[in-house]
Amino acid sequence: MAATNVMTAPALPDPPIMNETPETYHYVPQDLSSKIPQTASLEVSQEIPQEEQSQESSHVVEPEIPETIQELPKEVAQELSTEEVKVTRQKPSTREGKPIIPVKDDLPPSERVTFDPAKHIKFTPPSKVWTMQELDYAEGQGISPVGVSEPFPLFSEEAVKQMRAEILSEKVWDKYKYSSNLSQCQLRGYAPECAPFIYDAWKSPEVLEIISKIAGIDLVPVMDWEIAHINIAVKSEEEKAKELEIVHRNADEGVADCALEEDDQPVVDWHTDSYPFVCVTMLSDCTTMVGGETMLRKGNGGTVKVRGPQMGSAVILQGRYIEHQALRALGAAERITSVTSFRPRSAAVKDDTVLTTVRGISDLKELYHQYAEYRFEILQDRFQAMGRKLRDRKRASRPFDTAATKRFIREQIEFLEAMDREMVSDELVQKGYIGDGHLVSEETRQTAKRRGLYVEETVAA
Template identity: 55%
Template sequence: MRAEILSEPVLRDCRYTSAFVKNTIRGMGPARAPFTCDAWNSPEVLAKISEVAGIDLIPAMDYEIAAINISVNGQTVAIKKDNAPDDDGLPVFAWHHDSYPFVCVAMLSDCTGMTGGETALKTASGEIMKVRGPAMGTAVVMQGRYIEHQALKALGGRERISMITSFRPKSPFVKNESVLTGVRPISNVSELYTQYTGYRIETLQERFRAFQKQELRRDQANRPFDPAAAKKFLTEQKEFLESTIAELLE
């Protein structure tokens, strides 16, 4: 993973910055990062992440494998844009909600001698809870879409490379409130929109196929049509489609 992240094609093509995040690597894709993409799609990894989350999950889409933050001795490096301002002491990320229901934050560096670097969460009471400090090979799974959080700056240690992969429910019938608000400014929008609309349309296809089969069984059993149930289903799909359209800003 480290070799793919620090490869010349990735550093050349996948670096982004915005008002929200100064420097990040995103959208490596299976062509530039085949091992990383295979790992996050492997049944073994997905089974473990799903076990922690309590629901079957899959990567939100290939583009979200994965977002990478790299720093050395507390200073962001390697992915810094030309003429970008120096580190100003702010957290790695400001307080935010993620675009996708679940995220897995994995640490790819030896954190010996490092202090800080935790993920801070805001509880319902407004208190701040910190997830335990990172260590190489460990990961944190959380509902980033619904929990306001931030990544705290790490001090000490030689380097800090963290990988954030986003997930969504595997079942097309589970409510999915993914948005693109946080990722749109730091993405190749053409690739992002292609994959986003692709999985949303596939979700609708699976839902409509299941509804059609259900209706055929109902009709074969000579049970009456239920207008209220049909309208409820169709309204939910209309809302899903409208929410998809709303994310496709020009």
């Protein structure tokens, strides 16, 4: 785990979004100082998405944006099946919506470039990193003491322009668009085939060092399928104008909070992620955006909000262990966020990955292949390390440690049993539906069911 520097935490706005604490972690990759422009930290008070929660620059959206995003294409709705479980009569809400952004590649091939860390990284360390302890989680919860970071600049405007051109290409939207009961529009699994700039950015050692130092543990992308998952939400210009009118009226009347109506659903509803860490990067222009924070559930059951990033900025969250949701924002025509998931580089660190929130919105053959491949590599590394330990003990004329060897065997059996549970047979996976097994609190589970996000389930005979 990377060493951390301790510094005095800056005071939060009044009223604070989270409780102020006397210490924070401040990370600066040492070998990047000569490459990364030292810019002032951006002040952000916009929204941050989450992964599952769906996840949305300076790109100008054409005025033909649909005025509503309440209905999904019929062919998408028809793909929903009920094979995974037998369910009661009610069906979950399907967060439906029409095509969200005009599919348009506005960057000609002559302007496409390859990712250059010296040019495209624009990093300034976060002003604050909230620990799991500060969020009232028990010691040892998760794989790192870090819970969530404040937003921090990560990519340049040119980098965001390149990323948007790749994700808005017709090929990506035709082949890699998904929707579910938790999120209306997502793009997944496209990076290796359709987005070389995005793929190289998240694989670059410079970016990985930044992410790892902020997270407090050496991380790598969990697998190619989960590089730059995109969450998208869009409103018409008319809807945007009405929201801004409300914001301005409330400000004139001294109303500090212009929250949405209680029955208005968030961009991504309450969930925990399938993977240990996520980095959420904003790819939309947030100049007129109000709200859009990420709501976190603390270990004691309370909730706190974390401000969202500006365009090109990011937030790092240990989302596998912290229940969270992405709140809607007011006054923005679009919200496009990129969510890349990470796991520990070391095979010696526990891997609590599940596939609960991604099975229904993935190409199962590709998802299972990449999942099995990296998990088997972990096992291979662990067995090799154990073999070396046994040989070293033998050469040192030390007795065979039966108890330790049996513990190791049991841990690997549990590791394989977890894999077996997560790789649900293809015919039993209900496309477009994410169950509530990933939720932590019973209160959140019951609230979501009342809202129609989840169905009552019984195990199939």
